[in-house]
Amino acid sequence: MNKDIGKTFEDEFLSFFALYLMNLVFAALSMAIGMMIVILQVIPQPGTSPAGVPVIPFLLSLILGCAAFVLGLIWISVTAKLLKSVKVVRSAYKQKKKREMTSEDFTSMMVHMMTQYREQKKMIRAMVLICMLGGLCYVGLGALNIVQIISRIASGDAMQPVLITIFAAAINLTIGGASLLISTYFRRYAKVWDARLDALTISEGELDRMLERG
Amino acid sequence: MGERRSQYEIYWEILTFCKTGRSFTGIINRCDLNSKTGQEYLEFLVGKGYLAVTKEGEKTTYAATEKAAEYITLFSRLYQSVFDEIPGFKL
Numbered sequence: 001m002n003k004d005i006g007k008t009f010e011d012e013f014l015s016f017f018a019l020y021l022m023n024l025v026f027a028a029l030s031m032a033i034g035m036m037i038v039i040l041q042v043i044p045q046p047g048t049s050p051a052g053v054p055v056i057p058f059l060l061s062l063i064l065g066c067a068a069f070v071l072g073l074i075w076i077s078v079t080a081k082l083l084k085s086v087k088v089v090r091s092a093y094k095q096k097k098k099r100e101m102t103s104e105d106f107t108s109m110m111v112h113m114m115t116q117y118r119e120q121k122k123m124i125r126a127m128v129l130i131c132m133l134g135g136l137c138y139v140g141l142g143a144l145n146i147v148q149i150i151s152r153i154a155s156g157d158a159m160q161p162v163l164i165t166i167f168a169a170a171i172n173l174t175i176g177g178a179s180l181l182i183s184t185y186f187r188r189y190a191k192v193w194d195a196r197l198d199a200l201t202i203s204e205g206e207l208d209r210m211l212e213r214g
Numbered sequence: 215m216g217e218r219r220s221q222y223e224i225y226w227e228i229l230t231f232c233k234t235g236r237s238f239t240g241i242i243n244r245c246d247l248n249s250k251t252g253q254e255y256l257e258f259l260v261g262k263g264y265l266a267v268t269k270e271g272e273k274t275t276y277a278a279t280e281k282a283a284e285y286i287t288l289f290s291r292l293y294q295s296v297f298d299e300i301p302g303f304k305l
Contacts, residue, residue: 005297012302019305104230107290110297111223118218185305192303196296200220203292207222210288211262 005106009093012113016086019189023131023182024079029175030134031072037065037141057144064144068137075130078123089116114200117193124190131183138176145169224255225264226289229282232265235275 041062089112096105117124149165219227227245236244242252256276259265264282268275278286 005294008297008302011304015303015305103290103294104286107226107293108230110293111219111226114293115219115223189303192300195300199296199300200292203296204220204222206292207285207289210285211222211225211264 006097006101009106009109013086013090013093016189017090019182019185020079020083020086022178023127023186024076024083026131026134026175026178026182027072027075027079029072030068030075030138030179033171033175034065034067034069034072034137037061038069041065057147061141061144064137064141068134068141071130071134071137075127075134078127078130082120082123082127085116085120089113114196117197121190121193124186128183128186128190131179131186135176135179135183138172138179140176142169142173142176145172221255222289225259226286228255228259229264229278229286232276232278232282235268235277237273237275241276 041058089109092112093109096109145165145168149162149169152162152165224245224247228241231241231244238249238252238256241247241256242249245252247255256265259282260267260276262281264279264285265276266279268277
């Protein structure tokens, strides 16, 4: 049984870690690209925009770029806090793993993980929302890029700006999709731990009865 | 530290730490409790017979009793079953 629990721990740690690292990468990308979009909108680069850019896509791109940048900043700071906490549990596990782990060690790790989740619960809920909003900003930017591609092709624009916009659309949609996926993973993670917390609340009745019996 | 532990988890931590006799300061330091709450937890566990108090001169130590072993076993069983029954998070 201990081996199974050990394997479960290892798998969970690896998944947590991969999720948090992935999250950190996309948060950084979101911030960087958001900033780039804002700069490109405020200081248009020669040759990248056709004459007479429609005002609505321009404003929308600016707003979405700003939102992506700000969300990226919040996203990074929340992820860093989460990662720090996960690292503490991971190093505790590595420390214990150096010798043959007893049943007590496993229980201690479970308690550690449970308290960590209780502590992180609000941040994880925030992360679900931040990732989703960040993802929607990039999907929105990707959609605007597609509108631009269509209008450029329809107006018989040169091939180079069309290709650049296609590239921008691909990047925005990829980041948007990945962010929405990360949000889904965080939701799944929260679901597993909420189920564990609920199951423990029921079990606590048994502990309470034992303690009260004295 | 700000960890949100339940009272049952704190009882478990105290009892497992006190498998050999421990001083009050040692317990509150190890279990990250302040002296007021530490005193309350210890009084409860002593009152219910989970901890035995030994006084040698000015030194007071707390040690887990046989009843504590039952609590520790039940606690571990319940926690492990929760982890066994609910599949973990995987990417």
